Amino acid sequence: MATGDWWRHGVIYQIYPRSFQDSNGDGIGDLPGIISRLDHLNDGTPDSLGVDAIWLSPFYPSPMADFGYDVSDYCDVHPDYGTLADFDELVRQAHRRGIRVLVDFVPNHTSDQHPWFRESRSSRTGPRRGWYVWRDPGADGSPPNNWRSYFPAVGVPWTLDPATGQYYLHSFLPQQPDLNWWNPEVRAAMHDVLRFWLERGVDGFRIDVAHKMARDPELRDNPPEPSGGFPAGVRRDEDWPEVHVILREFRRLLDGYDDRMAVGEVGIYDPARLVRYFGDALDELHLAFNFAFLVQPWSAEAFRASVERYQSVLPEGAWPVYTLSNHDNPRARSRYDGGGASGERRTRVGAMMLLTLRGTPFLYYGEEIGQPDGEVPPDRVVDVHGRDPERTPMQWDGGPGAGFTGGDPWMPVGSAARSVNVAAQRADPASILSLYRRLIWYRRSSAALRWGSYESVGRTPGLFAFVRECGEERLLVALNFRDEPAHLDGSSLGLPHRGRLELSTDPDRAPGAIGIQPLRLGPDEGVIVRL
Ligand code: NOJ
Ligand code: CA
Numbered sequence: 001m002a003t004g005d006w007w008r009h010g011v012i013y014q015i016y017p018r019s020f021q022d023s024n025g026d027g028i029g030d031l032p033g034i035i036s037r038l039d040h041l042n043d044g045t046p047d048s049l050g051v052d053a054i055w056l057s058p059f060y061p062s063p064m065a066d067f068g069y070d071v072s073d074y075c076d077v078h079p080d081y082g083t084l085a086d087f088d089e090l091v092r093q094a095h096r097r098g099i100r101v102l103v104d105f106v107p108n109h110t111s112d113q114h115p116w117f118r119e120s121r122s123s124r125t126g127p128r129r130g131w132y133v134w135r136d137p138g139a140d141g142s143p144p145n146n147w148r149s150y151f152p153a154v155g156v157p158w159t160l161d162p163a164t165g166q167y168y169l170h171s172f173l174p175q176q177p178d179l180n181w182w183n184p185e186v187r188a189a190m191h192d193v194l195r196f197w198l199e200r201g202v203d204g205f206r207i208d209v210a211h212k213m214a215r216d217p218e219l220r221d222n223p224p225e226p227s228g229g230f231p232a233g234v235r236r237d238e239d240w241p242e243v244h245v246i247l248r249e250f251r252r253l254l255d256g257y258d259d260r261m262a263v264g265e266v267g268i269y270d271p272a273r274l275v276r277y278f279g280d281a282l283d284e285l286h287l288a289f290n291f292a293f294l295v296q297p298w299s300a301e302a303f304r305a306s307v308e309r310y311q312s313v314l315p316e317g318a319w320p321v322y323t324l325s326n327h328d329n330p331r332a333r334s335r336y337d338g339g340g341a342s343g344e345r346r347t348r349v350g351a352m353m354l355l356t357l358r359g360t361p362f363l364y365y366g367e368e369i370g371q372p373d374g375e376v377p378p379d380r381v382v383d384v385h386g387r388d389p390e391r392t393p394m395q396w397d398g399g400p401g402a403g404f405t406g407g408d409p410w411m412p413v414g415s416a417a418r419s420v421n422v423a424a425q426r427a428d429p430a431s432i433l434s435l436y437r438r439l440i441w442y443r444r445s446s447a448a449l450r451w452g453s454y455e456s457v458g459r460t461p462g463l464f465a466f467v468r469e470c471g472e473e474r475l476l477v478a479l480n481f482r483d484e485p486a487h488l489d490g491s492s493l494g495l496p497h498r499g500r501l502e503l504s505t506d507p508d509r510a511p512g513a514i515g516i517q518p519l520r521l522g523p524d525e526g527v528i529v530r531l
Pocket of ligand 1: 066069070106172208209265327328
């Protein structure tokens with residue numbers, strides 16, 4: 001089979017290190033724990049999930065105000081997670097299994113405990129003052145402008161620092177001061193961080209809030225926000241033109257190494273604006289997350305429209321990304337739980353959609369077993385933004401620590417762990433895990449799914465159907481989003497009379513010859529049919 005860039009055809013699996021696997025009983029996931037679970041991710045056989053890469057959310061030293069997205073040292077490992085030697089071993093062990101490793105790069109802000117910020121805040125005239133964004137209060141003591149923190153609980157993204165009587169900017173928590181990317185020394189220091197990890201052998205980076213870094217150097221007010229949010233391009237606190245210069249600089253640096261990549265977290269929902277992050281000459285991000293799926297209702301029409309709108313603005317040569325869950329949003333299993341049997345069936349349909357569309361799929365840990373959000377009682381809440389439920393421990397088995405830990409887990413184990421876990425699903429051919437494994441290994445063997453063309457077919461209400469094609473290989477994917485039988489009228493769509501059912505989300509439906517005029521689907525069923 002021809003090969004393309006690995007990050008275009010591979011499946012990428014996100015690990016939230018704190019919650020994946022604890023190795024020493026302290027209740028906190030760690031790097032040795034991840035190493036011990038690599039065989040689950042890819043042991044080279046279809047008994048494993050078969051992913052091509054992992055993305056590790058931050059494991060750096062951090063006071064954990066934002067669970068690692070407040071970094072106090074970019075070039076080390078938090079002792080909770082292990083050591084740099086453990087990291088090197090993780091890269092070695094992953095690479096041995098053909099798994100690439102992406103690390104999280106958090107360039108917009110540091111921790112307020114980072115030595116750079118400690119120095120910056122210590123005097124108005126010190127050498128690192130200009131590394132952050134400092135401004136005098138208004139005449140009445142008010143903050144410098146009307147911007148708002150991303151976290152509603154924070155509100156004003158400016159904190160007055162009594163030591164020097166100026167405000168500093170923090171787009172997120174007060175413990176996450178924004179770096180001043182207009183300062184060339186900041187750029188040079190952060191480029192060194194990229195080099196540090198590249199030299200250690202990482203295959204690339206997930207770039208945190210890649211659309212933020214640059215903002216209006218004059219810090220002018222945002223215009224009043226219309227109900228429904230800002231239209232694209234009018235905010236002054238993010239998505240500023242200079243950010244593209246910064247991303248081009250990252251890209252040039254990465255291009256100096258062999259076969260590395262960057263995927264940006266670009267929190268922009270307007271696809272036309274989002275795709276600018278690939279760069280006019282495809283010289284910025286290799287991939288830019290498209291978060292549209294996180295906000296779609298469970299509707300064939302909504303997902304189809306989202307895919308088509310995105311594809312219609314995607315520049316020639318740029319490549320889509322799809323994702324249904326991550327550490328910042330309720331898990332897909334819970335978002336789309338219509339209750340009863342439909343909830344699990346929808347999870348299966350979502351899996352088939354994610355792994356058959358034209359684009360790079362990102363899977364969030366636990367998604368492969370249909371792990372729902374955990375229950376987090378008020379006295380165990382640790383996140384300022386309500387994201388604890390999607391960060392509960394990976395459910396490896398039905399024991400008290402879910403196989404995640406022998407100790408007290410830092411976050412309660414979800415009550416579903418007793419039945420929804422890897423051990424229970426591993427040997428069950430009808431399980432969600434078995435479906436994921438089949439889908440991923442099927443995808444690995446299929447040029448049409450990995451890089452073939454995409455064409456949506458039909459407009460049957462409740463059905464999302466498309467054809468993926470590469471050379472002789474032609475696959476029809478039909479996804480029934482409704483809890484009732486449906487059929488796709490193949491004859492009016494010019495499809496052949498018969499095909500071969502390769503895979504159904506319904507474990508009771510065996511592969512084999514199948515009629516497509518019409519193609520009949522069960523309630524909440526998805527199928528892949530070879531034409
Ligand atoms: C996006 C990350 O995904 C989120 O978890 C974090 O809180 C913010 N960026 C700030 O770093
Ligand atoms: Ca641990």
